[in-house]
Amino acid sequence: MTVLGTLALVLVGLAVFVCGAALGHGAARRQREHAADGDEVRALARALHSAGLAAAPLRGGLGPDTARRAARRLRPLLAVPALAVTDTTSVLAWDGAAEHHRNQLEARLTGPPRSHTFPLTCDAGGCPVRWGALAPLTAGGRPVGALVVCAATETSAHARAAEAAAARLSLDLDLAGLDRARADAYEAEMRALRAQISPHFIYNSLASIASFVRTDPERARELLQEFADFTRYSFRRDGDFTTLAEELRSIEQYLELARARFGRRLEVTLRIAPEVLPVTLPFLCLQPLVENALKHGLEESVERSVITITAEDEGTEARVAIEDNGVGMDPERLRAILRGTAGAATGIGLSNVDRRLRQVYGDDHGLVIETGVGAGTKITLRLPKFRPGVQAPPPV
Structure with missing residues (x-):
């Protein structure tokens, strides 16, 4: 075999190796990307599932017991030191630390709740709560209460999280209203049949x-x-x-x-x-x-x-x-x-x-x-x- 023939075989072998390596690296990269996408999808599914579990108690309507159960499930999901659920005049449930801020929060419930952030002050040293983000809860398109996320520092991420969580809770309050309307309609139908x-x-x-x-x-x-x-x-x-x-x-x-x-x-x-x-x-x-x-x-x-x-x-x-x-x-x-x-x-x-x-x-x-x-x-x-x-x- 001539030198040129041998060189050609070597070049072909190198080309096949390089292409194979490139394809291998590309496949590995795509595999890593697919794995990352899968992890993200699974994380999103877990978050949605957790949010659904947190909101589920409000299918029974907005009251002290349902608010307490929803707050207890929602606070770990949002990873905040304190969280409150209110109606339009009072705090129905406070979960977490620094409950001494409850009175300050209730003082803000003087009208229809609206989205905003506000400071929370106290003399307690080392208090983990210094500000709050309020997002309204609605049912049937009208405000019925609020979700308040409390933390040590003000961040836009917590404010957005409060609004997203409030929207999810409001959905279950709407469903609770539909359940009540269905039950009322059924009861009316039964009254009509019994009267018949x-x-x-x-x-x-x-x-x-x-x-x-x-x-x-x-x-x-x-x-x-x-x-x-x-x-x-x-x-x-x-x-x-x-x-x-x-x-x-x-x-x-x-x-x-x-x-x-x-x-x-x-x-x-x-x-x-x-x-x-x-x-x-x-x-x-x-x-x-x-x-x-x-x-x-x-x-x-x-x-x-x-x-x-x-x-x-x-x-x-x-x-x-x-x-x-x-x-x-x-x-x-x-x-x-x-x-x-x-x-x-x-x-x-x-x-x-x-x-x-x-x-x-x-x-x-x-x-x-x-x-x-x-x-x-x-x-x-x-x-x-x-x-x-x-x-x-x-x-x-």
Whole structure:
């Protein structure tokens, strides 16, 4: 091999080595950069998780207990010697050192809180708190309190941290307001449904029971027990959901009381698949539909009323249908009822149940109603056997 050939081989080898080294160094650098990015992402995730844990107590609203728990969780995250949570007039919670500054802080709460920094003075030697950064807490867009970060020296970093943390706490206060609004709306709906349980039905049930007191005391006693159980269930307050078994039991009691009044004019058929009895559904969901069937049957006609209730297993869902041979309804009027535009006292039960089913399970699980004037009514609903967050309370 010539010298030039040997030199060429050496140069090629050196080039391959240099390129390999360069690629190796580049790969190592990218690996270090990716590792650094991963560390930063993990650190950010931990910070967000910690901030969420710190803010979580305020989902219960702003009060001394929730403020104390939030301050205790938040101060280590911000790494400051003291931290306070206030409402618009007083300090609700102080966590950390130098609580003797509480009065100075409360003296500043003379109006709607606004973001600012201020000095904190005292005669205590070695006090770790000499200034504070205040950031307002809001709920529903209005100021309801403040987060105050206290430290030895004034820094813009602490002021920014106070504002960021206050924004996170305010988010949970907004969620608390939504929870309260949802609970109030649910309670209003329950009041409307309970009011829909006709006073005439209650009066007529008691009158029917009274009619048996002399002629059949044992029957009167049984009906009185059914009435007590029915009203206890209908007016309970322990949870948004129940099981299909409990709801059907209440319906049986309702219909037993109706039979005491109407006798053989009322015929009821139940076809229930045992495997769907544990399915969970919104509380007081079927009873208004059965009352609707009774109202448009015996109470609006002189003919014999036939009500059929079926509950079938359809794989991942339970299918429930309530059918009557009553006077039926004009479909256009039915649509107005479901839209809530048919009048304040019309169809409260139907529209209420339809709305709650859609809220819990989605729009494709609203009521399906087949009806026509003089053609009776069939109401069908499909209940998923499992849905996260949908759980009935344990039986009493």
